[in-house]
Amino acid sequence: MNNPNASGSRIVGWGSDLPEKVLTNQDLADGGLDTSDEWIFERTGIRQRHVGGKTGEMSTNAGRKALEVAGVTGADIDLVIVATSTPDQLMPGTSATVHSELGIRGGACDMQAVCSGFSYALIAANGLIQTGLDRVLVIGADSLSPYVEWDNRSSAILFGDGAGAVVLERHSEETLLSFDLGADGDSRHIGFTDHGGKITMDGKEVFRTAVRAVTKSAQQAIDGAGLTAADIDWFVPHQANVRIIEAIASRVGIPMERAIVTIQDTANNSAATIPVALDTAVRDDRVQPGDTLLLGGFGFGMTWASAVMKWDPRD
Numbered sequence: 001m002n003n004p005n006a007s008g009s010r011i012v013g014w015g016s017d018l019p020e021k022v023l024t025n026q027d028l029a030d031g032g033l034d035t036s037d038e039w040i041f042e043r044t045g046i047r048q049r050h051v052g053g054k055t056g057e058m059s060t061n062a063g064r065k066a067l068e069v070a071g072v073t074g075a076d077i078d079l080v081i082v083a084t085s086t087p088d089q090l091m092p093g094t095s096a097t098v099h100s101e102l103g104i105r106g107g108a109c110d111m112q113a114v115c116s117g118f119s120y121a122l123i124a125a126n127g128l129i130q131t132g133l134d135r136v137l138v139i140g141a142d143s144l145s146p147y148v149e150w151d152n153r154s155s156a157i158l159f160g161d162g163a164g165a166v167v168l169e170r171h172s173e174e175t176l177l178s179f180d181l182g183a184d185g186d187s188r189h190i191g192f193t194d195h196g197g198k199i200t201m202d203g204k205e206v207f208r209t210a211v212r213a214v215t216k217s218a219q220q221a222i223d224g225a226g227l228t229a230a231d232i233d234w235f236v237p238h239q240a241n242v243r244i245i246e247a248i249a250s251r252v253g254i255p256m257e258r259a260i261v262t263i264q265d266t267a268n269n270s271a272a273t274i275p276v277a278l279d280t281a282v283r284d285d286r287v288q289p290g291d292t293l294l295l296g297g298f299g300f301g302m303t304w305a306s307a308v309m310k311w312d313p314r315d
Protein backbone atom coordinates (compact mmCIF):
# COMPACT_ATOMS: atom_id res chain seq x y z
CA MET A 1 0.00 0.00 0.00
CA ASN A 2 2.87 2.38 0.73
CA ASN A 3 4.35 4.17 -2.24
CA PRO A 4 7.49 6.01 -1.15
CA ASN A 5 7.50 8.07 -4.35
CA ALA A 6 4.11 9.58 -3.69
CA SER A 7 3.78 12.53 -1.35
CA GLY A 8 0.32 13.95 -1.78
CA SER A 9 -3.24 13.41 -2.91
CA ARG A 10 -5.72 14.72 -5.44
CA ILE A 11 -9.46 14.51 -6.05
CA VAL A 12 -10.20 12.10 -8.92
CA GLY A 13 -13.94 11.58 -8.50
CA TRP A 14 -16.95 13.66 -7.43
CA GLY A 15 -20.71 13.35 -7.17
CA SER A 16 -23.78 14.58 -5.33
CA ASP A 17 -27.32 13.59 -4.51
CA LEU A 18 -30.35 15.65 -3.56
CA PRO A 19 -33.75 14.20 -2.64
CA GLU A 20 -36.43 14.57 -5.30
CA LYS A 21 -38.90 16.38 -3.08
CA VAL A 22 -38.52 20.17 -3.32
CA LEU A 23 -40.04 22.74 -0.98
CA THR A 24 -40.01 26.26 -2.41
CA ASN A 25 -40.18 29.43 -0.37
CA GLN A 26 -43.69 29.89 -1.75
CA ASP A 27 -44.62 26.41 -0.47
CA LEU A 28 -43.53 27.48 3.04
CA ALA A 29 -45.59 30.68 2.83
CA ASP A 30 -48.58 28.80 1.37
CA GLY A 31 -48.24 26.28 4.21
CA GLY A 32 -48.89 29.01 6.77
CA LEU A 33 -45.39 30.23 7.68
CA ASP A 34 -45.48 34.01 8.14
CA THR A 35 -42.92 34.80 5.44
CA SER A 36 -42.56 35.42 1.71
CA ASP A 37 -40.37 34.32 -1.17
CA GLU A 38 -39.06 37.91 -1.46
CA TRP A 39 -38.01 38.12 2.22
CA ILE A 40 -36.27 34.75 2.20
CA PHE A 41 -34.46 35.33 -1.09
CA GLU A 42 -33.32 38.85 -0.17
CA ARG A 43 -32.08 37.88 3.31
CA THR A 44 -30.59 34.47 2.50
CA GLY A 45 -30.32 33.86 -1.28
CA ILE A 46 -32.50 30.75 -0.91
CA ARG A 47 -35.36 29.93 -3.32
CA GLN A 48 -35.94 26.27 -2.44
CA ARG A 49 -34.66 23.28 -0.45
CA HIS A 50 -34.70 19.50 -1.05
CA VAL A 51 -36.25 17.46 1.78
CA GLY A 52 -37.08 13.88 2.69
CA GLY A 53 -33.62 12.39 2.20
CA LYS A 54 -32.07 9.67 4.36
CA THR A 55 -28.42 10.32 5.14
CA GLY A 56 -27.23 6.78 4.33
CA GLU A 57 -29.09 6.59 1.04
CA MET A 58 -27.97 10.04 -0.16
CA SER A 59 -24.39 9.26 0.92
CA THR A 60 -24.44 6.02 -1.02
CA ASN A 61 -25.84 7.69 -4.16
CA ALA A 62 -23.28 10.52 -4.06
CA GLY A 63 -20.47 8.07 -3.26
CA ARG A 64 -21.44 5.78 -6.14
CA LYS A 65 -21.26 8.71 -8.59
CA ALA A 66 -17.85 9.75 -7.25
CA LEU A 67 -16.53 6.19 -7.67
CA GLU A 68 -17.84 6.11 -11.26
CA VAL A 69 -16.11 9.39 -12.16
CA ALA A 70 -12.89 8.09 -10.57
CA GLY A 71 -13.21 4.84 -12.51
CA VAL A 72 -12.83 2.74 -9.38
CA THR A 73 -15.06 0.48 -7.28
CA GLY A 74 -15.54 0.01 -3.56
CA ALA A 75 -12.87 -2.70 -3.70
CA ASP A 76 -10.33 0.05 -4.45
CA ILE A 77 -11.24 2.19 -1.42
CA ASP A 78 -9.13 1.98 1.75
CA LEU A 79 -11.44 4.07 3.89
CA VAL A 80 -14.83 5.79 3.67
CA ILE A 81 -15.46 8.80 5.90
CA VAL A 82 -19.01 10.14 6.16
CA ALA A 83 -19.11 13.63 7.62
CA THR A 84 -22.56 14.09 9.11
CA SER A 85 -24.35 15.36 12.19
CA THR A 86 -27.58 13.59 11.21
CA PRO A 87 -26.69 9.88 11.11
CA ASP A 88 -29.54 7.48 10.33
CA GLN A 89 -28.93 5.78 13.68
CA LEU A 90 -27.01 6.80 16.79
CA MET A 91 -25.04 3.58 16.24
CA PRO A 92 -23.58 2.34 13.97
CA GLY A 93 -22.17 5.19 11.91
CA THR A 94 -23.80 5.99 8.56
CA SER A 95 -20.48 5.00 6.98
CA ALA A 96 -21.47 1.38 7.73
CA THR A 97 -24.41 1.70 5.30
CA VAL A 98 -22.15 3.13 2.59
CA HIS A 99 -19.53 0.47 3.29
CA SER A 100 -22.09 -2.26 2.71
CA GLU A 101 -23.94 -0.69 -0.25
CA LEU A 102 -20.79 0.21 -2.19
CA GLY A 103 -18.72 -2.83 -1.25
CA ILE A 104 -15.93 -0.79 0.33
CA ARG A 105 -12.89 -2.99 1.00
CA GLY A 106 -11.27 -0.87 3.74
CA GLY A 107 -12.38 0.91 6.88
CA ALA A 108 -15.41 3.07 7.63
CA CYS A 109 -16.01 5.89 10.10
CA ASP A 110 -18.18 8.97 10.60
CA MET A 111 -16.97 12.47 11.41
CA GLN A 112 -19.00 15.06 13.30
CA ALA A 113 -18.00 18.70 12.85
CA VAL A 114 -21.49 19.85 11.75
CA CYS A 115 -21.31 21.98 8.59
CA SER A 116 -17.49 21.99 8.59
CA GLY A 117 -17.46 18.20 8.57
CA PHE A 118 -16.65 17.67 4.91
CA SER A 119 -13.67 20.04 5.03
CA TYR A 120 -12.37 18.41 8.22
CA ALA A 121 -12.78 14.96 6.65
CA LEU A 122 -11.03 15.97 3.43
CA ILE A 123 -8.05 17.36 5.35
CA ALA A 124 -7.92 14.24 7.56
CA ALA A 125 -8.12 11.97 4.48
CA ASN A 126 -5.19 13.81 2.91
CA GLY A 127 -3.16 13.20 6.06
CA LEU A 128 -4.06 9.50 6.07
CA ILE A 129 -2.97 9.19 2.44
CA GLN A 130 0.34 10.82 3.35
CA THR A 131 0.79 8.12 5.98
CA GLY A 132 -0.03 5.14 3.78
CA LEU A 133 -3.57 4.88 2.39
CA ASP A 134 -4.08 4.92 -1.37
CA ARG A 135 -7.66 6.04 -1.78
CA VAL A 136 -10.31 7.53 0.52
CA LEU A 137 -13.98 8.16 -0.24
CA VAL A 138 -14.96 11.38 1.56
CA ILE A 139 -18.67 12.13 1.87
CA GLY A 140 -20.49 15.11 3.37
CA ALA A 141 -24.17 14.33 3.97
CA ASP A 142 -26.99 15.62 6.11
CA SER A 143 -30.70 15.19 6.41
CA LEU A 144 -31.66 18.28 8.41
CA SER A 145 -35.35 18.33 7.49
CA PRO A 146 -36.45 16.07 10.41
CA TYR A 147 -34.74 18.50 12.82
CA VAL A 148 -36.29 21.68 11.42
CA GLU A 149 -38.95 23.45 13.47
CA TRP A 150 -41.18 24.05 10.47
CA ASP A 151 -43.33 26.70 12.17
CA ASN A 152 -40.33 28.83 13.23
CA ARG A 153 -39.75 31.32 10.40
CA SER A 154 -36.30 32.30 11.67
CA SER A 155 -34.85 28.84 11.07
CA ALA A 156 -37.30 26.82 8.93
CA ILE A 157 -36.36 28.80 5.82
CA LEU A 158 -32.67 27.90 6.00
CA PHE A 159 -32.21 24.14 5.89
CA GLY A 160 -32.48 21.14 3.56
CA ASP A 161 -31.06 17.69 2.82
CA GLY A 162 -28.32 16.42 0.50
CA ALA A 163 -25.00 14.68 0.04
CA GLY A 164 -21.78 15.24 -1.86
CA ALA A 165 -18.73 13.01 -2.25
CA VAL A 166 -15.18 12.96 -3.57
CA VAL A 167 -12.59 10.24 -4.12
CA LEU A 168 -9.19 11.38 -2.85
CA GLU A 169 -6.28 9.43 -4.32
CA ARG A 170 -2.54 9.22 -3.69
CA HIS A 171 -0.61 11.41 -6.14
CA SER A 172 3.02 12.27 -6.76
CA GLU A 173 2.32 15.95 -6.07
CA GLU A 174 0.38 17.59 -3.26
CA THR A 175 -2.76 19.40 -4.44
CA LEU A 176 -3.86 20.39 -0.93
CA LEU A 177 -1.57 23.41 -0.76
CA SER A 178 -2.60 24.61 2.68
CA PHE A 179 -5.35 24.34 5.27
CA ASP A 180 -6.55 25.92 8.46
CA LEU A 181 -8.74 24.24 11.09
CA GLY A 182 -10.36 25.94 14.05
CA ALA A 183 -13.06 25.77 16.67
CA ASP A 184 -14.50 27.77 19.55
CA GLY A 185 -16.27 25.38 21.90
CA ASP A 186 -17.31 28.30 24.09
CA SER A 187 -19.74 29.22 21.28
CA ARG A 188 -21.48 25.84 21.25
CA HIS A 189 -24.62 27.38 22.76
CA ILE A 190 -25.30 29.63 19.73
CA GLY A 191 -26.39 26.67 17.62
CA PHE A 192 -27.31 23.16 18.75
CA THR A 193 -29.78 20.30 18.54
CA ASP A 194 -30.48 18.21 21.64
CA HIS A 195 -31.28 14.48 21.44
CA GLY A 196 -34.89 14.32 20.28
CA GLY A 197 -34.92 18.08 19.71
CA LYS A 198 -34.93 20.53 16.82
CA ILE A 199 -32.34 22.95 15.42
CA THR A 200 -31.99 25.87 17.84
CA MET A 201 -29.84 28.88 17.07
CA ASP A 202 -29.13 32.54 17.56
CA GLY A 203 -29.04 33.38 13.85
CA LYS A 204 -27.47 36.81 14.22
CA GLU A 205 -24.68 35.50 16.46
CA VAL A 206 -24.01 32.57 14.11
CA PHE A 207 -23.82 35.07 11.23
CA ARG A 208 -21.32 37.34 13.05
CA THR A 209 -19.15 34.49 14.33
CA ALA A 210 -19.05 32.77 10.94
CA VAL A 211 -17.98 35.88 9.06
CA ARG A 212 -15.26 36.69 11.58
CA ALA A 213 -13.90 33.13 11.86
CA VAL A 214 -14.04 32.10 8.22
CA THR A 215 -12.50 35.36 7.00
CA LYS A 216 -9.49 34.85 9.31
CA SER A 217 -9.25 31.15 8.54
CA ALA A 218 -9.46 31.67 4.75
CA GLN A 219 -6.77 34.35 4.92
CA GLN A 220 -4.52 32.04 6.92
CA ALA A 221 -5.01 29.23 4.41
CA ILE A 222 -4.25 31.54 1.47
CA ASP A 223 -1.15 32.91 3.25
CA GLY A 224 -0.08 29.37 4.14
CA ALA A 225 -0.12 28.43 0.46
CA GLY A 226 2.08 31.45 -0.30
CA LEU A 227 -0.72 32.96 -2.41
CA THR A 228 -2.93 36.04 -2.41
CA ALA A 229 -6.70 36.36 -2.93
CA ALA A 230 -6.00 37.24 -6.56
CA ASP A 231 -4.63 33.71 -7.07
CA ILE A 232 -7.91 32.06 -6.04
CA ASP A 233 -9.87 31.07 -9.14
CA TRP A 234 -12.89 29.74 -7.24
CA PHE A 235 -14.15 30.21 -3.69
CA VAL A 236 -16.26 27.17 -2.75
CA PRO A 237 -17.90 28.21 0.52
CA HIS A 238 -20.33 26.59 2.92
CA GLN A 239 -23.81 27.62 1.77
CA ALA A 240 -25.60 28.96 4.85
CA ASN A 241 -26.64 32.44 3.72
CA VAL A 242 -25.53 34.28 0.57
CA ARG A 243 -24.97 37.40 2.69
CA ILE A 244 -22.44 35.44 4.79
CA ILE A 245 -20.68 34.34 1.58
CA GLU A 246 -20.66 37.95 0.29
CA ALA A 247 -19.32 39.30 3.58
CA ILE A 248 -16.48 36.74 3.69
CA ALA A 249 -15.63 37.10 -0.01
CA SER A 250 -15.40 40.89 0.21
CA ARG A 251 -13.25 40.81 3.37
CA VAL A 252 -10.89 38.22 1.85
CA GLY A 253 -10.81 40.14 -1.47
CA ILE A 254 -12.48 37.62 -3.78
CA PRO A 255 -15.14 39.01 -6.18
CA MET A 256 -18.51 37.26 -6.00
CA GLU A 257 -18.18 36.24 -9.67
CA ARG A 258 -15.51 33.82 -8.42
CA ALA A 259 -17.67 32.34 -5.65
CA ILE A 260 -19.67 29.17 -6.30
CA VAL A 261 -23.20 29.79 -5.02
CA THR A 262 -25.71 26.93 -5.04
CA ILE A 263 -27.76 27.98 -2.02
CA GLN A 264 -30.67 29.16 -4.18
CA ASP A 265 -31.42 25.53 -5.12
CA THR A 266 -30.29 23.61 -2.02
CA ALA A 267 -30.50 25.88 1.04
CA ASN A 268 -28.12 24.77 3.81
CA ASN A 269 -27.68 21.00 3.81
CA SER A 270 -24.80 21.24 6.28
CA ALA A 271 -21.82 18.95 5.56
CA ALA A 272 -23.10 18.45 2.00
CA THR A 273 -22.93 22.06 0.83
CA ILE A 274 -19.25 22.24 -0.16
CA PRO A 275 -19.04 18.92 -2.06
CA VAL A 276 -22.40 19.63 -3.75
CA ALA A 277 -21.17 23.10 -4.82
CA LEU A 278 -17.88 21.61 -6.03
CA ASP A 279 -19.65 18.87 -8.00
CA THR A 280 -21.98 21.46 -9.56
CA ALA A 281 -19.13 23.75 -10.62
CA VAL A 282 -17.03 20.93 -12.04
CA ARG A 283 -19.93 19.51 -14.00
CA ASP A 284 -20.89 22.90 -15.46
CA ASP A 285 -17.24 23.45 -16.49
CA ARG A 286 -16.57 26.48 -14.31
CA VAL A 287 -13.81 24.68 -12.42
CA GLN A 288 -11.02 23.71 -14.83
CA PRO A 289 -7.80 21.71 -14.40
CA GLY A 290 -5.07 23.95 -12.99
CA ASP A 291 -7.53 26.17 -11.10
CA THR A 292 -6.82 27.09 -7.50
CA LEU A 293 -9.76 26.58 -5.14
CA LEU A 294 -10.47 27.92 -1.67
CA LEU A 295 -12.88 25.74 0.31
CA GLY A 296 -14.31 27.46 3.38
CA GLY A 297 -16.70 25.96 5.88
CA PHE A 298 -18.17 26.73 9.29
CA GLY A 299 -20.70 25.05 11.50
CA PHE A 300 -22.20 24.85 14.94
CA GLY A 301 -19.61 24.22 17.59
CA MET A 302 -18.50 26.63 16.33
CA THR A 303 -16.12 24.87 13.98
CA TRP A 304 -14.47 26.11 10.82
CA ALA A 305 -12.03 24.83 8.21
CA SER A 306 -10.44 26.28 5.07
CA ALA A 307 -8.41 24.55 2.40
CA VAL A 308 -6.54 25.84 -0.64
CA MET A 309 -6.33 23.21 -3.40
CA LYS A 310 -5.10 22.87 -6.94
CA TRP A 311 -7.73 21.22 -9.13
CA ASP A 312 -5.78 18.45 -10.85
CA PRO A 313 -8.09 15.54 -11.65
CA ARG A 314 -6.88 12.55 -13.66
CA ASP A 315 -7.63 12.63 -17.41
Ligand code: ACO
Pocket residue numbers: 034035036039040043044114115153154155157158191201203204206207240241268270298299300
Ligand atom coordinates in the same frame (compact mmCIF):
# COMPACT_ATOMS: atom_id res chain seq x y z
N1 ACO B 1 -39.84 35.93 6.96
C1 ACO B 1 -40.23 37.19 7.25
N2 ACO B 1 -39.73 37.88 8.28
C2 ACO B 1 -38.83 37.28 9.07
C3 ACO B 1 -38.39 35.95 8.82
C4 ACO B 1 -38.94 35.29 7.73
N3 ACO B 1 -38.61 34.03 7.41
N4 ACO B 1 -37.47 35.63 9.77
C5 ACO B 1 -37.35 36.70 10.57
N5 ACO B 1 -38.17 37.70 10.14
C6 ACO B 1 -38.34 39.02 10.71
C7 ACO B 1 -37.94 39.07 12.17
O1 ACO B 1 -39.05 38.70 12.99
C8 ACO B 1 -37.56 40.51 12.33
O2 ACO B 1 -38.73 41.28 12.50
P1 ACO B 1 -38.75 42.52 13.54
O3 ACO B 1 -37.71 43.47 13.00
O4 ACO B 1 -40.16 42.99 13.45
O5 ACO B 1 -38.35 41.91 14.85
C9 ACO B 1 -36.95 40.88 10.97
O6 ACO B 1 -37.46 39.91 10.04
C10 ACO B 1 -35.46 40.83 10.95
O7 ACO B 1 -35.06 39.58 11.54
P2 ACO B 1 -33.56 39.25 11.77
O8 ACO B 1 -33.43 38.04 12.61
O9 ACO B 1 -32.86 40.51 12.22
O10 ACO B 1 -33.09 38.92 10.26
P3 ACO B 1 -31.64 38.66 9.74
O11 ACO B 1 -31.37 39.59 8.63
O12 ACO B 1 -30.62 38.53 10.84
O13 ACO B 1 -31.80 37.22 9.10
C11 ACO B 1 -31.24 34.92 9.45
C12 ACO B 1 -32.08 36.09 9.92
C13 ACO B 1 -31.64 34.59 8.02
C14 ACO B 1 -31.51 33.73 10.36
C15 ACO B 1 -29.72 35.30 9.51
O14 ACO B 1 -29.42 35.84 10.78
C16 ACO B 1 -28.81 34.12 9.23
O15 ACO B 1 -28.79 33.59 8.14
N6 ACO B 1 -27.99 33.72 10.23
C17 ACO B 1 -27.08 32.61 10.05
C18 ACO B 1 -27.79 31.32 10.39
C19 ACO B 1 -27.00 30.12 9.95
O16 ACO B 1 -26.25 30.17 9.03
N7 ACO B 1 -27.22 29.00 10.65
C20 ACO B 1 -26.65 27.76 10.26
C21 ACO B 1 -25.23 27.66 10.65
S1 ACO B 1 -24.45 26.30 9.90
C22 ACO B 1 -24.74 24.92 10.87
O17 ACO B 1 -23.88 24.51 11.58
C23 ACO B 1 -26.04 24.17 10.79
